[in-house]
Amino acid sequence: MQPATQAWLFAAGRLLATVVFGAGAGWLFGNLWLGLACALALHLTWMLVYLFRLEWWLRHRNYADPPDVGGVWGEIIAQVVRLHRRKRFHKQRFVQLMRQLQRSTAALPDGVVILNAQREIVWFNRMAARLLNLRRTGDLGMRIEHLVRAPEFVRYLAAGDFANPVVVRTATGEDGFLSLQVAPYGDGQLLLLVRDVSRQIRLEAVRRDFVANASHELRSPLTVISGYLETLAADPVLDAELQGPIAEMRRQAERMTAIIRDLIELSRLEETDEVVGGEPVDVAALASLLRKDVLARPVHPRDVRLRIESAAQLLGDEPEIHSAFSNLVDNAAKYTPAEGSIEIRWWTDADGAHFAVTDTGMGVPAEHIPRLTERFYRVDAGRSRATGGSGLGLAIVKHVLQRHGATLEVESTLGSGSTFTCHFPPERILPVARAAAATA
Amino acid sequence: METADLSHHISRRFNEDLERVRSKVLGMGGFVEQQLRKAITALVEGDSSLGESVALDDHQVNNMEVMIDEECSKILATRAPAAGDLRVIVAIIKTITDLERIGDEGEKIGYIASRLATMERPADKYREIKHLGRVVSEMVHDALDAFARMDVESALRVARQDRLVDEEYEAIQRQSITFMMEDPRTIRRALDVMWVVRALERIGDHAKNISEYVIYMVHGKDIRHTSLDDVERELRSPANGAQPPA
Numbered sequence: 001m002q003p004a005t006q007a008w009l010f011a012a013g014r015l016l017a018t019v020v021f022g023a024g025a026g027w028l029f030g031n032l033w034l035g036l037a038c039a040l041a042l043h044l045t046w047m048l049v050y051l052f053r054l055e056w057w058l059r060h061r062n063y064a065d066p067p068d069v070g071g072v073w074g075e076i077i078a079q080v081v082r083l084h085r086r087k088r089f090h091k092q093r094f095v096q097l098m099r100q101l102q103r104s105t106a107a108l109p110d111g112v113v114i115l116n117a118q119r120e121i122v123w124f125n126r127m128a129a130r131l132l133n134l135r136r137t138g139d140l141g142m143r144i145e146h147l148v149r150a151p152e153f154v155r156y157l158a159a160g161d162f163a164n165p166v167v168v169r170t171a172t173g174e175d176g177f178l179s180l181q182v183a184p185y186g187d188g189q190l191l192l193l194v195r196d197v198s199r200q201i202r203l204e205a206v207r208r209d210f211v212a213n214a215s216h217e218l219r220s221p222l223t224v225i226s227g228y229l230e231t232l233a234a235d236p237v238l239d240a241e242l243q244g245p246i247a248e249m250r251r252q253a254e255r256m257t258a259i260i261r262d263l264i265e266l267s268r269l270e271e272t273d274e275v276v277g278g279e280p281v282d283v284a285a286l287a288s289l290l291r292k293d294v295l296a297r298p299v300h301p302r303d304v305r306l307r308i309e310s311a312a313q314l315l316g317d318e319p320e321i322h323s324a325f326s327n328l329v330d331n332a333a334k335y336t337p338a339e340g341s342i343e344i345r346w347w348t349d350a351d352g353a354h355f356a357v358t359d360t361g362m363g364v365p366a367e368h369i370p371r372l373t374e375r376f377y378r379v380d381a382g383r384s385r386a387t388g389g390s391g392l393g394l395a396i397v398k399h400v401l402q403r404h405g406a407t408l409e410v411e412s413t414l415g416s417g418s419t420f421t422c423h424f425p426p427e428r429i430l431p432v433a434r435a436a437a438a439t440a
Numbered sequence: 441m442e443t444a445d446l447s448h449h450i451s452r453r454f455n456e457d458l459e460r461v462r463s464k465v466l467g468m469g470g471f472v473e474q475q476l477r478k479a480i481t482a483l484v485e486g487d488s489s490l491g492e493s494v495a496l497d498d499h500q501v502n503n504m505e506v507m508i509d510e511e512c513s514k515i516l517a518t519r520a521p522a523a524g525d526l527r528v529i530v531a532i533i534k535t536i537t538d539l540e541r542i543g544d545e546g547e548k549i550g551y552i553a554s555r556l557a558t559m560e561r562p563a564d565k566y567r568e569i570k571h572l573g574r575v576v577s578e579m580v581h582d583a584l585d586a587f588a589r590m591d592v593e594s595a596l597r598v599a600r601q602d603r604l605v606d607e608e609y610e611a612i613q614r615q616s617i618t619f620m621m622e623d624p625r626t627i628r629r630a631l632d633v634m635w636v637v638r639a640l641e642r643i644g645d646h647a648k649n650i651s652e653y654v655i656y657m658v659h660g661k662d663i664r665h666t667s668l669d670d671v672e673r674e675l676r677s678p679a680n681g682a683q684p685p686a
Contacts, residue, residue: 135589138591139589142589145467146588147589149467149470150474169474171473
């Protein structure tokens with residue numbers, strides 16, 4: 001038998017005994033009902049006392065021990081104690097979990113800020129407080145852009161395009177840089193990650209300066225070498241067996257000059273920010289100029305077509321645009337055999353303006369396409385060395401396009417040719433009417 | 441019941457309007473802060489194109505001021521705010537004026553920086569200006585923080601800092617005079633430098649003004665032309681402490 005059932009039987013027995021005893025005593029003294037009533041009243045009082053003890057203990061259960069009673073009351077108390085203990089156990093587990101979570105986020109080397117849909121601060125960790133100068137008390141519920149006021153960040157937040165982080169200068173103290181990245185989650189909530197990138201930015205600057213300086217320093221000795229090689233090649237008394245090597249040396253010196261020229265151009269592109277505004281560039285005229293350049297090559301594809309479908313002009317930096325487009329056209333010319341064809345296309349639509357160069361060359365294997373714009377990336381080692389490229393052409397294209405808010409798309413089928421397309425956003429187009437007014 | 445709902449509705453709309461204007465003010469503040477830092481960097485590092493871009497971008501600050509000013513007028517006309525709300529609007533109108541002036545001073549520094557970049561740089565590489573520039577930009581930053589947080593304590597601290605800027609200004613002035621006497625060929629450069637230091641000192645004053653508006657906004661006390669110690673004593677007195685911040 002279970003102890004609870006036992007206790008209930010015992011309680012029922014006791015009630016029965018009380019009734020029998022009361023009735024018996026009453027009958028003895030001649031008043032059965034009075035005796036019964038007295039006995040029941042006693043039983044009720046006794047019950048009330050237990051009820052009081054139970055209630056008192058429940059009220060003070062945090063520091064008082066449970067009353068030591070048996071029977072049904074004892075069973076009830078035991079149940080309550082069990083419930084209580086289980087609840088406390090769960091609560092402790094949650095508190096522990098919370099504390100662990102909090103401690104781990106606090107230990108994160110990056111700052112974390114949680115924002116609600118109104119961009120108000122809900123929570124942040126210690127690192128975020130340090131990096132963004134937030135205060136534990138009072139800053140909760142404030143809008144983030146009221147305290148992090150860097151214009152780049154405010155624009156980034158307003159634009160709502162959180163694919164890439166935004167880098168801002170630290171507001172106070174030593175010159176530093178913070179990288180801020182927003183990750184939306186849940187119901188319009190935002191997670192803001194803050195990283196101190198001062199070291200990376202400084203290293204990057206050092207690297208850039210190094211490349212720029214090294215390129216400049218290499219240029220002057222190379223000019224001397226090229227100069228002497230030219231004189232040597234033109235020397236009529238040169239040994240016949242030296243002519244081959246000297247011609248090769250001249251070719252390589254030219255290649256080196258091209259590499260250095262491109263490196264200097266790249267570091268110049270990296271040094272400055274996005275091109276704002278810019279001059280109108282006549283793409284149609286530029287394209288026909290590039291076509292003539294191709295036809296002027298000693299070996300060139302027979303068919304070089306122009307498909308100019310728009311008279312719209314492009315707003316940008318003319319020399320840069322020229323450099324990017326001529327790199328694309330040069331590449332096409334280099335990799336397309338004489339019997340192949342090149343098509344240069346310029347058109348506008350709702351998405352903006354597009355400049356595409358299509359060739360019928362050997363094509364690029366798909367796995368190489370994502371890495372084509374890396375510096376000195378070679379699809380295969382022999383290929384571009386033979387054609388004398390610097391290996392920096394597409395890197396320059398990428399940088400120029402980036403500075404104009406444009407993107408490069410590459411489509412290629414191995415063996416049948418490639419298409420390189422530059423997509424410019426609509427705000428870079430000078431519409432025809434305005435272009436006509438500008439030239440008038 | 442209906443009127444209560446309506447007034448609630450109106451006050452909510454009003455709060456949104458107010459919050460939007462406050463955001464714009466702080467956005468303008470952020471831009472001005474950046475302009476100032478860029479101008480100082482341009483000067484210290486001799487970057488003439490950066491200095492030029494600061495001078496060219498100043499019109500954006502002016503546009504922001506006009507826009508916020510218009511919005512404030514609209515709020516005053518349509519909502520007729522009273523008490524604390526009115527103080528906020530008044531403080532905003534004054535704050536943007538000071539921010540615009542800071543922008544103008546920044547423009548001046550940027551312009552001078554682009555001119556000085558072509559000249560020979562002094563041996564100390566404008567160390568004093570760099571230091572003063574940092575103090576002043578931090579003052580502007582802290583004043584705007586105080587504005588965002590409605591934080592009287594920080595505002596008072598900014599207001600106190602102005603004295604330090606004034607002292608520094610005096611010191612650089614004395615030093616420049618010494619340089620000019622030692623070598624008259626540097627007078628042209630030293631005069632330009634004096635303009636920059638003067639501009640920085642003015643920016644410090646504007647930052648102080650902004651922090652004074654914060655105190656006005658929160659406590660409804662105009663503390664201009666009052667000694668700071670008196671202000672602090674008054675704000676800390678129990679009679680005032682009981683007054684809830686607006």
